[in-house]
Amino acid sequence: MSRYAQLTSVLLSNPAAQVIxxxxxxxxxxxxxxxxxxxQYPAWWANNASSQPHAKYWLDAGRRATPNFKAGRAVFTLDESIETGELAAAVVDESTPQVLTEYVESSLSLERDLEDQIVSHLDVLxxxxxxxxxxxxxxxxxxDLLARxxxxxxxxxxxxxGEAKDSSIGQIARxxxxxxxxxGQPPRAILVASGFSEPVRWAAKAIxxxxxxxxxVQFVFEAATV
Incomplete structure (x- = not known):
């Protein structure tokens, strides 16, 4: 489990527009x-999970970070253009911090694994x-991915x-x-999820x-050598 996962749960649990x-x-x-x-360095707080992997843990809480080194603090501001990790958002109101952290970490881990698999097998997609x-x-x-x-x-x-939500269609449209x-030219888009509800499928037709x-996800079990 990443040591930054608890930060995600803390930010998700606070509804304020800014968390200091x-x-x-x-x-x-x-x-x-x-x-x-x-x-010490502003670059550490870059809101870019590609160059700063730890940034994913506040971005997945739907927030951007701004450090204030003189005051010794960081401000995490809600940004509607960032889609909150869906699995975490679904359980934030009913989970303890420990359970929420486990949900967040499992969600992020699945998305990372899914991304790695797709990158390795783009021709299959x-x-x-x-x-x-x-x-x-x-x-x-x-x-997540940009391809040609x-x-x-x-x-x-x-x-x-997990299953795509209505917000996923709006995200793709953005x-x-x-x-x-x-x-100057609109791209195509591919939305990958474990499933799509009928309302989501109807919304997708508009794009x-x-x-x-x-x-x-397929589980394969093999006997291990003792």
Whole structure:
């Protein structure tokens, strides 16, 4: 379990638009405390999980971080363009911090594993796909995967741990709109989840070029040598 997982649960449990935590408080939340670089360098607080993997733990709480080194604190501000980790959000109102941390960590772990599998087998997702980038930061949120199809068109790939929610469609629409404005040509999009409800499927029909793909987790048991 990542030592930063508890930070996610603390942020999810607080509904305030801004959560201010001193470095001393963060030292108590994060097992082993913050590294020295967190208290000295702005780069450590970059809201980019690609360059700073620990940033994922406040981004998945739907927040962006801003450090204040003079005051010795960090401000975590809600950002609606960041989609909260869905599994964590679903249980935040009814779980103890320990249980919530376990849910958050399992959700993040599944998404990371799913992302790794798709990157390794892009041709299975769609023949001809080539990877362009992972966890790319945009003005409207983080793009899980950005790829190019066999025809040279850009494809945004969004991954969900569990069943896709209605908010997933809005998230995809934001990404497509932002990228079309930036590049002058709308990309395609692929939404990968364990399942899609009927309302989500209907909503998906309103987005040209959106492809829904389901995944299945398979357990394989083998005898171990004693």
């Amino acid at each position: 935590l001193t470095f001393d408080e963060l030292d108590r939340i994060v097992p082993g405390g913050l590294p020295a670089s967190a208290k 769609e023949p001809g796909l080539t990877l362009v980038s992972r966890q790319e930061t945009s003005d409207v949120g983080r793009l 199809d066999a025809d040279g068109r850009m494809v945004i790939i969004e991954l969900k741990a 990404y497509i709109g932002w990228y079309a404005q930036k590049e 040209p070029g959106l492809k829904l793909v389901t995944y299945r």
